[in-house]
Amino acid sequence: MTSLPHPEVAALLARSNRLGSDPRNTNYAGGNTSAKGSATDPATGEPVDLLWVKGSGGDLGTLTEAGLAALRLDRLRALVDVYPGVEREDEMVAAFDYCLHGRGGAAPSIDTAMHGLVDAAHVDHLHPDSGIALATAADGEKLTRECFGDTVAWVPWRRPGFQLGLDIAAIKSANPQAIGCVLGGHGITAWGDSSEEAERNSLHIIRTAEAYLAAHGRAEPFGPLLDGYAPLPRAERRERAAALAPIVRGLASTDHPQLGHYSDAAPVLDFLARAEHPRLAALGTSCPDHFLRTKVRPLVLDLPADAPLDQAVARLRELHTAYRADYQAYYDRHATADSPAIRGADPAIVLVPGVGMFSFGKDKQTARVAGEFYLNAVQVMRGAESVSEYAPIPEAEKFRIEYWALEEAKLRRMPAAKPLATRVALVTGAGSGIGRAIAHRLAAEGACVVVADLNAESAEAVAGELGGGDRAVAVTVDVTSEEQIAEAFRAAALAFGGVDLVVNNAGISISKPLLETTARDWDLQHDIMARGSFLVSREAARIMAEQGLGGDIVYIASKNAVFAGPNNIAYSATKADQAHQVRLLAAELGEHGIRVNGVNPDGVVRGSGIFAAGWGAQRAAVYGVEESELGAFYAQRTLLKREVLPEHVANAVFALTGGDLSHTTGLHIPVDAGVAAAFLR
Incomplete structure (x- = not known):
């Protein structure tokens, strides 16, 4: 008791x-x-x-x-x-x-x-x-x-x-x-x-x-509005933020990989629209709780809100180089023989007039809280400037706290990061079956997960299972739609700063003999799996290349990509297409540090969305067994005599992306309990 x-x-x-x-x-x-x-x-x-x-x-x-x-x-x-x-x-x-x-x-x-x-x-x-x-x-x-x-x-x-x-x-x-x-x-x-x-x-x-x-307090403590610095309309600024987020995250991850958070809170937008924001931002934060998370000062883009995107990107890169040099100089000015080593010279806060604030940290919560603290700092500056002049503690005192031996000891006591910490995964078809199992495994290993599914309710349910906003977000995606795919990646950029790991899992299967297979059957399966995974991979590659952090793309193909079975020509042909996409993209994307690999499952009956949607009954009829016995039937035809479950496929995805196979690309891993006819050769 x-x-x-x-x-x-x-x-x-x-x-x-x-x-x-x-x-x-x-x-x-x-x-x-x-x-x-x-x-x-x-x-x-x-x-x-x-x-x-x-x-x-x-x-x-x-x-x-x-x-x-x-x-x-x-x-x-x-x-x-x-x-x-x-x-x-x-x-x-x-x-x-x-x-x-x-x-x-x-x-x-x-x-x-x-x-x-x-x-x-x-x-x-x-x-x-x-x-x-x-x-x-x-x-x-x-x-x-x-x-x-x-x-x-x-x-x-x-x-x-x-x-x-x-x-x-x-x-x-x-x-x-x-x-x-x-x-x-x-x-x-x-x-x-x-x-x-x-x-x-x-x-x-x-x-x-x-x-x-x-x-x-006086009414406008941050001074008059600057021409061209007013907040962009909400839809426009969020589109601009989604375009900038992966680039800014890549810059902020120069020394250590970081997760991102985006905020367009009204006080921050107003601060950035006012004449005094460059002076005040340069003074930095004051409260120890603030600058321990935001660093002594933010990086501020010095261009109007409507500057062309390519100009803004080029200027951010220039400012980032200058920020790193300034931070190194700050460290060198104040470090003593017994100071901890510099922890990284990248900004924790990046401010973009008209768009908002990007904040970064070792996990989503840390990134989000850093942004919340800078919002606190903006409110502090507003109050101080309204009745006096903002005068934070001296830079030397900030350094004494930021590089305090006690703070260093606290950091060293923190548990070791999980293998996929700081990585953002987008999994298609993650609302059920294999995709859900993959989402759960990646989240358990530290990744933030974008749960993408055609069924919005299922996607939301899985995101909730993973822990909600700081761990996962749900997006509704029809992988045959280029716009919906682009919107899913925009959502990932706004939620976590970008994408590092993509799993092409969305699929459908219709089991019919050749003469009963219609053109629509063929087109539907190819649109979802072959075309859909191509579209998802194309958008993933674009963002990963912009981030400059490498990445992983994993295709959930099938044993049927290499094994000729009866009555499933459309499904098997599109899986063969996906399998070759793995090889083609591995060859093309390697120069960006992007690895492309595949998993070939077989006989995943229990928990499978495809089997539950009719494929199980169709395949059971082909083999002349009860649908309830199909998993056991598949197991008996394998070398290991074991049934394959969604979790086993998820294990293979983690094996490919968890770090130990860092020099492997273009590989297909069978997860079929041993089907000799599907051995790769």
Whole structure:
């Protein structure tokens, strides 16, 4: 039986979830909350004072008890007596481990000292746009006083850590009337004697800052509109975004493969349409949570929205080269002998006037959150510029945090990436059967999946099974339609930045003797499989070549591509066509690093959409067996006497694309349990 959490913990979690669920209060995974209380020490049976504080990582909006670190308050506060000074404050993070109470829970974060040393039962540290706007204003201390009087104190910028905790504790002690403080360049901290009071004080600071900015801010803090920089109409800008996304993703993946996210949020579009956006973007973000994900500054295209596409692409390439050189210079300016190695010089945020924002990361969630953080930064800049001048923390301080040894240690603790991480797969016919199994296997190995199917409901269902928006999207595609195929790839570009892996799986089969096979039977099967896979591969090759990241195209052909069986001339002929497309495209696309391979299944009855749609009954009639026994019949004619399932075909697709066969192209893998007549020779 699971025990109920301590009452203070229950109140802390409820407060955290409420605060974290509203983006006005803090950004995703930003900030931390805490509670102090007494519990019984199971080792002594005596009461012990504890601090429960949100641990490293996680998000306030979804925080659970497992995401808290529990520390003995007496031991934590005793660290003040052994604190070696600000030059060695990073050593204190390891000391937190000696203050932990019990086993389990999250690792204590760098902000633990702030929560433990401040003399209040409940403490909230948050990153609201309104609070950071005051914190990053050139005269933030004066504005804080005007906004709050003496009820909210000002804390000059200091990197998060033990010394900041000491600073805030001292300021609270010296200002007993204060309910919280604004942390220069960073965010806010509030406190209270109860969970309700802490939450009330946090919201008071946030909402009062919002009201102050609204009442005192000038109407157009980003300056007048620039000619030609207004947002393009929605359909036009999204078409332009889809065209640019694979190219920009390729640039952003020069050092490390990245996934992309596209946003045309109105505040970003307005920012890019205004005269001051080049100056402000160059200043970069300020809050540590922001620039750790967005880098110190974005790459900004300096062309109007209606510039010709080829001109925009050429200029982006030039700017990317300059960005990399600038970032290397930034690293060289500030790196010391013990700094971690440079982590890559590519931008995490790319801004295109009239079109929107492209953000990048090691997975879709990271890419999406980076974009959300830059949107926060835009709102911060708007607030600061409306009442003052935006003045983020110095570049040297940004470097100290970005290349902090503690941040590096956190990155090294992260689990190893899965084999298909950062890859985007588009699978046709993925709403059922073999395609569904392939989609599931690729997603399980780390890929983001575009589930393409003629049946919209089936595609949506499979995308939901894979985890939804950050893992998979559904597109409705008739592979005989060039426009629908192009639209599917546009959807992939907008969702994930491009496509790296395409599986031509969509198919249909009509089993008839030659004399009963109509021209329509022939045309339908060739349109879907031979022509359809050609159209899909052509669009895939175009995007993969633009990305410059290589890629994989896999054809789900058939044993029938090489084996002459009875009563299926149209199906077998189109499968032979697909099999030769593999060879032709492998020869043509190798110069782009695109590998083309095939899988030849046979007898996939269970879970197969084709067999369920009538092919099973037709083939059972040909062989004179019950349809329910067809899988077993096929198994008995194989060398291994095993039935082939959709999962076995999916395994072969992963084998071809998972990395171990990186030098293989033009190959067909039989997945038929051994049919000697179909051996390749």
